[in-house]
Amino acid sequence: MWKGQFFRLTEHTVIDPPREYSKAVQHGLDIFCRDMTIVFGKEPKIHDTSSGSILRLTYAAKEESLGRPESYQIKFYEDVDQQLVMEISCEDDLGIIYGLLYLSETYLGIDPFWYWADLPIRKHNYVDIPMEHYSSPESMVKYRGWFVNDEVCLIGWKEEYPPTKEVWQPVFETLLRCGGNMVIPGTDLPKTGIHQELAVEMGLWVTHHHAEPLGAEMFLRAYPNETASYKENAPLFEKLWIDAINKQKNDKIIWTLSFRGQGDTPFWSTDPSFDTPQKRGELISEVVHRQFELIKERVNNPVCCMALYGEISELYKGGYINVPEDVIKVWADNGYGKMVSRRQENENLRISSLPMDNDTSPQGIYYHVTFHDLQASNHLTMTPLPIGILTNELENVLETGGKDLWLINSGNIRQHLYPLDLIKDMWKKGKINSSDHRREFLKRTYASDSKKLSLLYEKYSEATLYFGNHEDEKAGEQFYHHPARRIISHWLSGETDTAMKSLKWATGEMSFEEQITWFKDRLTVGLTDLQSLREQANEIMDTLSEENKQRFHDQLMVSIILHESGCRGFLLLLKGYVHSCSGKYPEAFVYVTEAHRAYKESLLALHQSEHGKWRDFYRADWLTNIASTIDNVNTVRKFLRMHGDSPDFFQWYKAFIMPETEKHIYLENTHRRVRSDDELSDLLKEEFLKDGRIKLC
Structure with missing residues (x-):
């Protein structure tokens, strides 16, 4: 009878729920009415069936039931007043909720993750629903x-x-x-x-x-x-x-x-x-x-x-x-x-x-x-x-x-x-x-830009580094933070002559120096792929629509940056440790300062995702705790500066930066300004890169 015809859902469609219903159904109605209001620009009427098409919600009679929990059927008919009715006949409360959300996703275009991905909801004057009987499929998992x-x-x-x-x-x-x-x-x-x-x-x-x-x-x-x-x-x-x-x-x-x-x-x-x-x-x-x-x-x-x-x-x-x-x-x-x-x-x-x-x-x-x-x-x-x-x-x-x-x-x-x-x-x-x-x-998340991003999503898992020998032993971002902070504690506590038991899960039985080498080797191999991934992501980012740039940053770029900058920061920290063991404290200071900056890139990436409703979303990063890692690394570089630049914090500037013509004749009151850690590191880095004392990653 209805083949090839459509039920037109509009702002004038009236929702007719059961006479009595639970708080769960009320929540489902609230969600669906909000969806309709966004799409059509007007809140739908409830119960008032005196005009307009009707979306009727009913609990299925025993003889019409699908015989399983949470199920629903959609059918169409004209009521006694010759009004067109789309009825969702449901087994229970969840059946009603799922039926409404099916209409919302399939015909109103509301993505299940619209809220979390900041997906726009398109406005319409109406949507047409084929007038064909529909029975909800049974979920594979109960x-x-x-x-x-x-x-x-x-x-x-x-x-x-x-x-x-x-x-x-x-x-x-x-x-x-x-x-x-x-x-x-x-x-x-x-x-x-x-x-x-x-x-x-x-x-x-x-x-x-x-x-x-x-x-x-x-x-x-x-x-x-x-x-x-x-x-x-x-x-x-x-x-x-x-x-x-x-x-x-x-x-x-x-x-x-x-x-x-x-x-x-x-x-x-x-x-x-x-x-x-x-x-x-x-x-x-x-x-x-x-x-x-x-x-x-x-x-x-x-x-x-x-x-x-x-x-x-x-x-x-x-x-x-x-x-x-x-x-x-x-x-x-x-x-x-x-x-x-x-x-x-x-x-x-x-x-x-x-x-x-x-x-x-x-x-x-x-x-x-x-x-x-x-x-x-x-x-x-x-x-x-x-x-x-x-x-x-x-x-x-x-x-x-x-x-x-x-x-x-x-x-x-x-x-x-x-x-x-x-x-x-x-x-x-x-x-x-x-x-x-x-x-x-x-396609749902990025629309016209989706093809550009498909390969990048696939390469993400390929680029992340292995911490073990099994296919699932892939490192998440915590690999660059918890072991790093443990190593810093071991280092500054003067316990480097003993192995770290807390790192044996990764390295196995070996000395602390061998543990440092183990992590350095893993990070070095991993960083190459992660840097390539980040470069590709940056190139693609430049080609995206303005709307998709922010979404891509929030959904994937943050993960890429946390991996690449975290891996780089951890590796630079370990290079700083190795140089400090050889008494090369100025070089170690530069490496650790660069580690500090790399980790700050991770924190910046989080802050750049805290736009609009997401303000302060990462405020309670207490588990990975990037801010704690940054503080720990900052402590290390201050500790290193104590070795040779203290107590006046001018010695390294004088030894490596000051022109030879000034070193022995300068007046302290005009030349002895203490440089900040960042400023001094930049000056030292420039000199050390020239003469090959350091090699950054």
Whole structure:
């Protein structure tokens, strides 16, 4: 009947929701009405169906239902008053929300990441929707969402703490636009914050950090004077769990069963009596079974999962842990995108953490597109893992049965849109072609400039350096900061005659001098490719439209600059150390000053992304902490100047800069002005480059 015809959505279209609906549906309506207002320039009417076409929202009758949660159908008809109706018939609240957001993306042109990528929304007088029956496809993954973890940018963005609705609402809205239905809303935030309440209000399932089982308060925060031992204080632990269950039992919760130590560390690190895998596994099994019992006593048909993370994964695969039946087993990657066990300090067993393909119980994953480990992870930059490897890992997860839950560590969202968008497609559809996805993503993000940028996005992962011998052991920006600050501490503390245990995860067993050489060699090799990448990016930047220049800077250029300037800064710092060991303090001073300037380029790149609504977005960079690295390096150059230029801070100027004709006859009151570190370094650099004393990178 309607073939070839269109339903015209305009400012006059009336939205007719169910007579009674939840707060979640209200949020969905608010989002869709805002979208319509932006596109058509006028806020749509609600309920008033006396004129205009009608967009009707209904809960499907049993005989018309698709028979699965979150589903919806779109159909067209004329009502008794001969008004044209487009009806979204939905299974539940999320069905209504997804149906509205489908219309918003497909016909109003609202990109899922429009907020984070600053994508413009085109205005229209109307949009035409084909009058063809549409049934929503079933998502490949049942529970799918983000762990908004290490979210310091979101925390520091605004003055208020904990973050307010202004910060959290765009996060949850974007997740819903991506077809997500589950979230861990932040890490160890005050229970007084709005984050969990708002997530539930917007229709999302909430789950918990593996270090905060059941969403309960940390034991030592509740009982600071007690011993955090289940063996000694089981009733106190159970009271916290019961309180958490009672508080959340009326919400959509995926209950996380787990037992680690306080502060996200193994409990046996503070209780040496658990000195065998068997003892550790027995206690974990006892605790999670008890947690499961407490939930079942208070919640009908609870959905539960257990995080097989780090050492717990190894214990489970060793046969030491028993997981309750029907609990979703959540496996984890190593933080760098490979489904193997995480490195624990200097131990890197790389035991497979893929779901076990002979296990018929529900299974899922916890997967990082961003990570923080005080070693070599990416936090402020886009993942350096080649997208082909990421895609392959997730395909392997699906093939081994990991379809029940995908929890993606999304960090601060803004820096990670490309991999988050790809994973969005995978949790909806399953296998995808990563090249096709890249072209589609860039076309949405950069329109006419997309072809220029495709190869650059591909080369980004190729140019980032390896810190290890495995395909996933690619360095994020933290590699240029945490090891650098550790080396500075070791150096200035006068401990250079001993190796640094904290760097053995990278270098293995070797002396401190050999560790310095190891890092220098890695950085030297990596810098060549990174400098080439940055040059190509600068050339392409000049050809982009003005609108896309800022977007490209925010989405990829910042990552490139943080890698290239960080790598260069770290290498120059190490060159300064080597020259200081030979007593060449003026040369070392120049190298370290150049390192200081390189690291400041990283900070400048962040500041240049803090435009408009993003003002102060990077204010709370406490994890990579570029500002701290700059301060540390500044301390080094002042320390070096103490060696030969002190106490008058004129000696190097006199020795290397002052003309020979003046050195022995000058008057101190006219020639002895102390040069700043930057000024003196520039003068020394010019002289040292001439005579080959230094070679900058």
